Amino acid sequence: MDFSKLLNAFSDVEYGWVAAAMALMVFCVVIRAERWRLILIPFEEIKLHPLFGSTMIGYFGNGVLPFRLGEVLRAYSITTYSGLSPSASFGTIVLERILDMLGLVVLIAFFAPTIKSDILSTNLLLGVGGFSLVIFTAVLWLGKSHSQLHDRVMHWNMFQSSLGKRILSALKNVINGMTALKDTNHTWLILFHTALLWALYLLSVWMVVQSTNIDLSWSAMGIILISTTLAITIPSAPGYVGTYHAAAVYVLTAVYTVGLTEAQAFAVIIHAIGFLPLLVIGSIYFLRGSIRFKDVRNQT
Secondary structure, eight states: OOHHHHHHHHHTOOHHHHHHHHHHHHHHHHHHHHHHHHHHTTTOOOOHHHHHHHHHHHHHHHHHSSTTTHHHHHHHHHHTTSSOOHHHHHHHHHHHHHHHHHHHHHHHHHHGGGOOOSSSOHHHHHHHHHHHHHHHHHHHHHHHHHHHHHHHHTTSGGGSSHHHHHHHHHHHHHHHHHTGGGGOSOHHHHHHHHHHHHHHHHHHHHHHHHHHTOOOOHHHHHHHHHHHHHHTTSOOSGGGTTHHHHHHHHIIIIISOOOHHHHHHHHHHHHHHHHHHHHHHHHHHHHHTTOOHHHHHHHO
């Protein structure tokens, strides 16, 4: 990185668009919390604000802990506001991520055919989309058959001890959370919130494009969103630092021939809009909730 050139690139950024994109990302957390509320209705009616706070705590955890351990922190956090077990809560979070994958499949199906480059394979993206669809289908199947599976394995010797029974109970709770769609009357509303989230994420990419004055088509913005989303699924440093930036820079320079410095500036900004505001707000909720990592470890 040539830092002098990078600073010059930052000086040309229109930060009004950056501020708007940050506000949009906070609003996306509201949408995500509302979707979580709908998913949890078969278990318990929980108000939006505690779910928003727990979701923010999860983002804070992802920002300071590796391997997306913020999801565990989020699962524990909501149990302080409800009667949910951490394992059932974690199961609903897994369901959320599966729904996100389903939305990603739709994006891939829509934008992947627009790629005209040998560097980023259309077949690769479609393969990832197909794999995600298989996982979603498997979860739907599990929702119909997990009760029978539980009845079969509960008599196994490995589950007869007190520890084995605890593990089996936790697994049952996780699966109940993962398959919550089978018990809700709000499936279409949940899917609508998922589609809305991806539309807003694409809009946030457009805002960053406006702030950096890089000439990109909507299809290019869709491919950037897909690529950076896939990058953060890789186990990485806290806050996805490095993997997220590498994906954005690679796609911009190799596929869309954007200059290296401009691509690096774009990568830093698009990461910052979804990292800094959520980290700050999440840390406030974390401190207000008096949550300790030791308590989370003991409960999970």
